[in-house]
Amino acid sequence: MSDNQSLLAEQRRALILDEVRRRGGVRVNELTRRLNVSDMTVRRDLDALSRQGVVEKVHGGAVPVVEASTHEPGFEAKSALELTAKEDIARAAAALVQPGSAVALSGGTTTFALARRLLDVPELTVVTNSTRVADVFHTAQQQTGAAGAARPGAAMVVxxxxxxxxxxxxxxxVADQAIRSLHFDMLFLGVHGISVEAGLSTPNLGEAETNRHFMRSARRVVVVADHTKWGKVGLxxxxxxxxxxxxxxxxGLSDEIREEITEHLPGLVVAGPGADADGERS
Known part of the structure; x- marks a missing residue:
C-alpha cells in the first residue's frame, strides 16, 4: 500500500482488513503512513470494521476477529456487509449465464444479489435451496402480474x-434427494469460507452435505464470494x-492472494473497481 489518499472509504477499509488478516494485527500510525491519510480517518475506518465484526480494536491498532468454526451468522447480519462488493460480484456472475440455461443457486447473501440480476436473463430454469432467492423471483412475478401481464421469458423456479x-x-x-435427481448447466455457490488448505467450508454440517450434492449435479461450478471470505474456515x-x-x-483481494488463487483454480474473475472493464480473468 502506498499513496491511497484518493481511495474510497470501502476500498480503503478492504485494504486495511487485508493487512490485518495477513499480518495478524496493525497499528494506527502504520496505517496512516501506508495509506497517506489522517489518524482520524484510520480510526473511523477501524470503527467501521469493528462494527462489521471483522476486526477487534486494541490500544493503538486492531487485530482480526477469530470466529468459532461453528459460528453461523444469520441472513440479516450478513446482508449488511460488503454491499458494493456483492453487487459487483453479482453483475459479473450474471454475465456468465446464457438465456435458457438451467442454473442452481445455493443460499447466501451474494447469491441473493445475483438472483436480482438474473431476473433480466430470459427463459431460465432456477433451482435453489434458498428461500430468499426464491422470493426474489416470486416477488418479481407478482409485481408483473399486478401490472396486468406475465413477464415474457420469466424464470421457472424450483x-x-x-x-x-x-x-x-x-x-x-429432503433437499439432497431433490438435488440428486437434477442436472444443472451452472451452479452458483455461496460459501462461508474459502482457503487453499480447507477448500470450501461452512459451519453447518447439513449445508455441507447439500452443497456436495449441488456440486455433483452441476456441469460448471462457480463460487461467488467477496474478499472477506478468503482465509475463513468453517467447521x-x-x-x-x-x-x-x-x-x-x-x-478487495491483494495481488499476492490473487496469484495464490490462480495457482489452485482454473478461473478467477475479479469484479468492480480495481479490475478491468470486463473483470480480470485467468
Missing part, C-alpha cells in the same frame, strides 16, 4: 424442501479448490 438454516437455506435429506469442508471451475470475487 425451491427444494428441507430444514431451514440461520442463513435461510434449506438443507438435509466442515465440502470441496477442494480444484473442484471449482470459476471463482468470482471483488477487487
Amino acid at each position: 425451491l427444494t424442501g428441507g430444514v431451514r438454516t440461520p442463513s435461510d437455506s434449506l438443507v438435509g435429506p 466442515s469442508s465440502f470441496a477442494t479448490l480444484d473442484q471449482v471451475d470459476t471463482f468470482v470475487t471483488d477487487a
Whole structure:
C-alpha cells in the first residue's frame, strides 16, 4: 500500500482488513503512513470494521476477529456487509449465464444479489435451496402480474424442501434427494469460507452435505464470494479448490492472494473497481 489518499472509504477499509488478516494485527500510525491519510480517518475506518465484526480494536491498532468454526451468522447480519462488493460480484456472475440455461443457486447473501440480476436473463430454469432467492423471483412475478401481464421469458423456479438454516437455506435429506435427481448447466455457490488448505467450508454440517450434492449435479461450478471470505474456515469442508471451475470475487483481494488463487483454480474473475472493464480473468 502506498499513496491511497484518493481511495474510497470501502476500498480503503478492504485494504486495511487485508493487512490485518495477513499480518495478524496493525497499528494506527502504520496505517496512516501506508495509506497517506489522517489518524482520524484510520480510526473511523477501524470503527467501521469493528462494527462489521471483522476486526477487534486494541490500544493503538486492531487485530482480526477469530470466529468459532461453528459460528453461523444469520441472513440479516450478513446482508449488511460488503454491499458494493456483492453487487459487483453479482453483475459479473450474471454475465456468465446464457438465456435458457438451467442454473442452481445455493443460499447466501451474494447469491441473493445475483438472483436480482438474473431476473433480466430470459427463459431460465432456477433451482435453489434458498428461500430468499426464491422470493426474489416470486416477488418479481407478482409485481408483473399486478401490472396486468406475465413477464415474457420469466424464470421457472424450483425451491427444494428441507430444514431451514440461520442463513435461510434449506438443507438435509429432503433437499439432497431433490438435488440428486437434477442436472444443472451452472451452479452458483455461496460459501462461508474459502482457503487453499480447507477448500470450501461452512459451519453447518447439513449445508455441507447439500452443497456436495449441488456440486455433483452441476456441469460448471462457480463460487461467488467477496474478499472477506478468503482465509475463513468453517467447521466442515465440502470441496477442494480444484473442484471449482470459476471463482468470482471483488477487487478487495491483494495481488499476492490473487496469484495464490490462480495457482489452485482454473478461473478467477475479479469484479468492480480495481479490475478491468470486463473483470480480470485467468
